[in-house]
Amino acid sequence: MTTDVPHRSDERPHDADPVLAPGQSYSKVSDDFVRLTLREAGWGVIVGFGAGFLLMMVLLMALTYLFATGIGIYGNNIPVAWAFPIVAFVWWIGIGHAGTFISAFLLLMRQDWRSSINRFAEAMTLFAVACAGLMPLIHLGRPWVFYWLFPYPDTMGLWPQWRSPLVWDVFAVTTYALVSLMFWFMGAVPDFATLRDRAKTTWVKKVYGVLALGWRGSSKHWKRYQKAYLLVGALAVPLVISVHSIVGLDFAIGVMPGWHGTIFPPYFVAGALYSGFAMVLTLAIPLRHFYGLHDYVTKRHLENCAKLMLLTGLIVSYGYIFDYFFIWYSGSEYEIQMLHDRMFGPYAWQFWVMTACNVGIIQLVWFKRVRRSIAALFVISLFVNVGMWLERYIIVLTSLSRDYLPGQWHIFNSTAWDWATFIGTLGLFASLWFLFIRFVPVSVMFELRELVEKQDKGELEYQERLSREETREEARGD
Amino acid sequence: MTDSATLYGLMVEFDSPEALKDAARRVRDEGFEEVEAFTPMPVEGLDDILGHDDKWIAALVLAGALFGATLAFGMQTYSWVWDYPINIGGRPMFSWPSFIPITFELGVLFAALAGFLGMLLLNRLPKLHHPTFEVPGFDRVTSDRFFLMVSADDGRFDRHRTADFLDSLGGLAVSEVPS
Numbered sequence: 127m128t129t130d131v132p133h134r135s136d137e138r139p140h141d142a143d144p145v146l147a148p149g150q151s152y153s154k155v156s157d158d159f160v161r162l163t164l165r166e167a168g169w170g171v172i173v174g175f176g177a178g179f180l181l182m183m184v185l186l187m188a189l190t191y192l193f194a195t196g197i198g199i200y201g202n203n204i205p206v207a208w209a210f211p212i213v214a215f216v217w218w219i220g221i222g223h224a225g226t227f228i229s230a231f232l233l234l235m236r237q238d239w240r241s242s243i244n245r246f247a248e249a250m251t252l253f254a255v256a257c258a259g260l261m262p263l264i265h266l267g268r269p270w271v272f273y274w275l276f277p278y279p280d281t282m283g284l285w286p287q288w289r290s291p292l293v294w295d296v297f298a299v300t301t302y303a304l305v306s307l308m309f310w311f312m313g314a315v316p317d318f319a320t321l322r323d324r325a326k327t328t329w330v331k332k333v334y335g336v337l338a339l340g341w342r343g344s345s346k347h348w349k350r351y352q353k354a355y356l357l358v359g360a361l362a363v364p365l366v367i368s369v370h371s372i373v374g375l376d377f378a379i380g381v382m383p384g385w386h387g388t389i390f391p392p393y394f395v396a397g398a399l400y401s402g403f404a405m406v407l408t409l410a411i412p413l414r415h416f417y418g419l420h421d422y423v424t425k426r427h428l429e430n431c432a433k434l435m436l437l438t439g440l441i442v443s444y445g446y447i448f449d450y451f452f453i454w455y456s457g458s459e460y461e462i463q464m465l466h467d468r469m470f471g472p473y474a475w476q477f478w479v480m481t482a483c484n485v486g487i488i489q490l491v492w493f494k495r496v497r498r499s500i501a502a503l504f505v506i507s508l509f510v511n512v513g514m515w516l517e518r519y520i521i522v523l524t525s526l527s528r529d530y531l532p533g534q535w536h537i538f539n540s541t542a543w544d545w546a547t548f549i550g551t552l553g554l555f556a557s558l559w560f561l562f563i564r565f566v567p568v569s570v571m572f573e574l575r576e577l578v579e580k581q582d583k584g585e586l587e588y589q590e591r592l593s594r595e596e597t598r599e600e601a602r603g604d
Numbered sequence: 605m606t607d608s609a610t611l612y613g614l615m616v617e618f619d620s621p622e623a624l625k626d627a628a629r630r631v632r633d634e635g636f637e638e639v640e641a642f643t644p645m646p647v648e649g650l651d652d653i654l655g656h657d658d659k660w661i662a663a664l665v666l667a668g669a670l671f672g673a674t675l676a677f678g679m680q681t682y683s684w685v686w687d688y689p690i691n692i693g694g695r696p697m698f699s700w701p702s703f704i705p706i707t708f709e710l711g712v713l714f715a716a717l718a719g720f721l722g723m724l725l726l727n728r729l730p731k732l733h734h735p736t737f738e739v740p741g742f743d744r745v746t747s748d749r750f751f752l753m754v755s756a757d758d759g760r761f762d763r764h765r766t767a768d769f770l771d772s773l774g775g776l777a778v779s780e781v782p783s
Contacts, residue, residue: 152748285683323743339730345641354723
């Protein structure tokens, strides 16, 4: 797991944040994280879970009414057959992407700073995918026959339409959910073993004992475990890219004005990572604050996430510019009309708010002072989340509501049930999140122990040297 | 030794990965083959000292990927070319480029399953009980203790002489692992 680390002990010490606060030990890592799971639940978790649970009940109510009544309770119409559920689907699945990206891509890049945040980032992925997966299902006119999308030996002798991106979506999202779950569980097995060994009550010991699968830290096991973990991680990276590319193709393969762009798949992937990193910050900042994880989730982690958010935000901005450029350059009057409507038509305010959030506010992250201000990052991440939700809203609605023929134009107005369903998924996410931070260690303890070992050997110096060079460059720039 | 039939092995305990690695080297130099370490995290270089390998994992993942991809591509081709050909807009029946996404997805799914399940299978997991769990203090292996075990299956194993040798390695404690 370690890289060759150049030593530069001749350089003077500095004040940059390390990936791990100094003075950690193996037992302190276990104590700090075990403390969070094997004690009585604090009132914060109970209140948080309670609020999430109430919102989840709103979701259940909305779904019950939906299944009893039909899609008519939503603001959908013809031509706006896709609306809130698809917006929420694309938004949620996008949020999931940063989790897998952090854990898998940074694992392959051997980035030390992933260890503190990858467990909860992956949990975020799982819960976001759960929320996302729900959306297309409930949005089907007849949700109880959703399994027609899978190839199974049915009495009608029919097969799914393999040329349809919507069927690709079924396979992509299912694979994504399963592989993410497996990757997450695999990463958690050694930590479940720690909880098993630390648990005081018999039944708690038994539950974690089952989850730990009998893990005992054998060197033979670690060897195979690491290889398998790395390979599954290597598979997860192209998977992330493919899943959101296919979501992009759902749109791009349609001939609707505003959707039919070859830039859609990469631009959707960037947008997904953008909203995902924003969500990582939205979740990490309160988690770090309320759980006192300052030693593990340092400012360096938040700053790195902010930098990645800025990078993906700039790619998204580039995507906007080129999307509009292609529309103009194509000379297609329908496309140009669509862009005009998008900017100045009935959804103009959503468009400009989206642009302000996604292209404007993110530029603040260029400033080191903003990147190092935790409050500022939290607020910016919220704006990005809103902005990315509006992006999907704009893409879906501006194209659908103004079809080729003006006679078919129909404005979409959201109903209370649209909002109840969407807000309800936030509740589902929050409930799962609070259950997760209550029962599973929020960081990867065994990888943090590796960092402790490196810290003992002085190898984290490497990271510190990098940040020192950065600081110096900045000083030169000023 | 009659006693060795009731023993699974002998275990010596350390409090740092460096001490464990030094001891592992000495145990291997002494000629013991059936040696295993138990650590709270992967310790770099330990598997080289103890001679562990992972040669099957990558092959299993590759096999899983090929199986999944072949299954998916075959399924799509069979269903659209032979089982239920429908002419939609005059497109070719064997429109293989549109079969690629699902082929890729199932390839990844089966590869990941093969990696995860293969790891468990090769490691003989899940196994809810194991003789090592009987060792007093072994529960610290998942937080801050490092153990080295010489298995009773080893040809050179002798309950007392091996125990004395392990004791000479400078660990915190030597324990018997009951079988």
